Amino acid sequence: MVVFKGPIIPTPKTLDALFEPTMFRDYVELVSGRLEHYLADRSVRGLALSNPPALLETAQALTERPSAASPEADAGRLAAILDLYIRTGIQLYSPGYMGRQFSGPLPLAAVVDLAGSILNQPASFYEAAQLPNIAERIMADELNRFVGFAPHRFTMVTTSGGSLANLTALLAARNDRLPHAWSEGLAGTRQPRPAIAVGADAHYSICRAAGILGIGEGQIIRLPIDRERRIDIAAAKRTLEAARRHGLQPFCLVGSAGSTSVGAFDSIDQLADIAAEQDLWLHIDGAHGASLLLCDQLRHRLHGIARADSLTWDAHKLLFVPAACTLLFYKDKDKARGAFRQDASYVFDKHANGHADYEGAGKNLECTKRAMIMPLWVSWAMYGPAPFADKIALLCRATTDAEKIIAGEPDFETLHVPQANILCFRYRPAGLPESRLGNFQVEIRDRVRAEGDFFISQVELDGTAALRLVMMNHRIEPTHVRQLLRQIRKIGLEILAGAERAQPEVSQWV
Numbered sequence: 001m002v003v004f005k006g007p008i009i010p011t012p013k014t015l016d017a018l019f020e021p022t023m024f025r026d027y028v029e030l031v032s033g034r035l036e037h038y039l040a041d042r043s044v045r046g047l048a049l050s051n052p053p054a055l056l057e058t059a060q061a062l063t064e065r066p067s068a069a070s071p072e073a074d075a076g077r078l079a080a081i082l083d084l085y086i087r088t089g090i091q092l093y094s095p096g097y098m099g100r101q102f103s104g105p106l107p108l109a110a111v112v113d114l115a116g117s118i119l120n121q122p123a124s125f126y127e128a129a130q131l132p133n134i135a136e137r138i139m140a141d142e143l144n145r146f147v148g149f150a151p152h153r154f155t156m157v158t159t160s161g162g163s164l165a166n167l168t169a170l171l172a173a174r175n176d177r178l179p180h181a182w183s184e185g186l187a188g189t190r191q192p193r194p195a196i197a198v199g200a201d202a203h204y205s206i207c208r209a210a211g212i213l214g215i216g217e218g219q220i221i222r223l224p225i226d227r228e229r230r231i232d233i234a235a236a237k238r239t240l241e242a243a244r245r246h247g248l249q250p251f252c253l254v255g256s257a258g259s260t261s262v263g264a265f266d267s268i269d270q271l272a273d274i275a276a277e278q279d280l281w282l283h284i285d286g287a288h289g290a291s292l293l294l295c296d297q298l299r300h301r302l303h304g305i306a307r308a309d310s311l312t313w314d315a316h317k318l319l320f321v322p323a324a325c326t327l328l329f330y331k332d333k334d335k336a337r338g339a340f341r342q343d344a345s346y347v348f349d350k351h352a353n354g355h356a357d358y359e360g361a362g363k364n365l366e367c368t369k370r371a372m373i374m375p376l377w378v379s380w381a382m383y384g385p386a387p388f389a390d391k392i393a394l395l396c397r398a399t400t401d402a403e404k405i406i407a408g409e410p411d412f413e414t415l416h417v418p419q420a421n422i423l424c425f426r427y428r429p430a431g432l433p434e435s436r437l438g439n440f441q442v443e444i445r446d447r448v449r450a451e452g453d454f455f456i457s458q459v460e461l462d463g464t465a466a467l468r469l470v471m472m473n474h475r476i477e478p479t480h481v482r483q484l485l486r487q488i489r490k491i492g493l494e495i496l497a498g499a500e501r502a503q504p505e506v507s508q509w510v
């Protein structure tokens with residue numbers, strides 16, 4: 001048992017005492033003290049990965065309330081739970097975190113999120129969440145200045161994550177192009193078969209959406225990609241023609257603005273030309289990269305975005321707010337309302353009260369939806385767009401710097417020129433057999449993670465695994481990248497020498 005230093009908060013004995021306002025303050029003090037320490041720790045650390053059964057045992061022990069509980073023991077148990085929560089997480093604010101697309105949120109955004117947990121205003125309906133719905137309207141206008149849709153025609157709605165936004169946009173596309181599908185379903189009876197065309201590197205949520213929407217994964221047309229892993233436009237046209245000859249009728253074209261694997265940006269202008277020629281709905285999955293619109297020097301990656309019909313934009317990635325907060329933009333608000341077609345007297349008020357224009361209910365799947373816009377709106381209101389743009393520019397620059405450093409090492413290879421803040425590479429010492437190349441990267445990645453200093457990810461490119469950096473922390477400097485490379489080299493040579501290393505056990509922490 002840890003020796004607890006900090007405020008002792010007696011566990012309430014009555015129902016009413018559980019809701020005592022001063023307890024809220026005491027709990028916040030306890031939690032914020034620990035989180036301040038977490039935020040202040042600039043050491044290089046990644047993830048302390050534990051074995052699930054060991055963590056389960058530790059967490060189960062913390063679940064049990066001792067029969068003779070004392071205020072000190074209770075406070076110690078609460079602190080131990082918080083410490084375990086912090087220590088088993090990826091250390092998002094450390095320069096050792098280079099592995100995933102979610103960010104260490106802005107502290108202000110996190111505090112507003114906490115306020116949202118007490119206020120608990122479900123944001124689909126105006127009467128339940130007045131300010132969040134107005135904030136959505138404001139952020140829609142603010143961010144549309146960067147997207148460029150016609151101000152009086154476009155709309156934006158928040159959804160719980162990019163996967164759900166992609167599903168919702170594709171549903172709107174399906175209902176627009178196949179108006180009977182909502183009531184009749186598809187039932188596999190239509191000829192030619194409705195299909196969705198996507199780049200070969202598209203996020204898996206697109207294919208998943210095709211399955212959910214009854215289009216069927218079999219009706220996904222995979223468009224070839226070029227050496228930079230962007231949709232190859234000439235080959236895409238040929239593939240679409242071939243698909244039509246094989247009985248498919250594409251109604252929607254999906255491009256990536258920042259692919260998950262390497263952060264590649266498809267040419268939106270060229271995709272928009274195809275969409276216009278072939279009467280396709282153009283959806284751009286900018287879950288990762290739409291935030292580059294805020295940067296003067298990077299905006300061109302999304303050139304032509306105003307020609308898209310819909311755009312997914314994750315604020316919990318490169319806008320540094322707590323997950324999930326996704327913004328789904330539509331060029332035409334009437335098409336957004338076409339996504340869902342329901343009557344439900346208990347929520348959708350038939351007697352027009354003017355609220356419908358100010359609420360998400362008709363445009364988002366969720367009935368109860370977190371007021372996810374509030375952390376973003378308040379941060380934007382307090383700081384303006386500059387810190388977002390500055391941080392994104394720094395992250396992209398750090399990625400370009402990393403590419404130069406890695407390319408300069410003879411035993412490493414970089415796999416692309418970074419377009420954003422993602423970089424894939426391999427450690428490839430002389431003598432490594434080609435047949436071991438992929439598994440070797442996976443082993444290295446796992447052992448880097450087990451060392452605990454860095455958290456990086458892996459990705460499969462053309463069937464062979466690679467190491468993947470996602471720069472989400474502006475405190476990452478070239479020296480951290482060099483330190484990572486030294487560790488990868490050491491581990492790689494150990495693996496080749498056949499050395500083993502054990503995983504840390506979580507139970508030693510508590």
Ligand SMILES: Cc1ncc(COP(=O)(O)O)c(C=O)c1O
Nearest residue numbers: 161162163203259260285287288
């Ligand atoms: C390009 C792209 N689209 C969609 C998603 C899914 O977004 P979410 O994780 O918010 O559901 C991701 C997530 O990484 C992504 O990179």
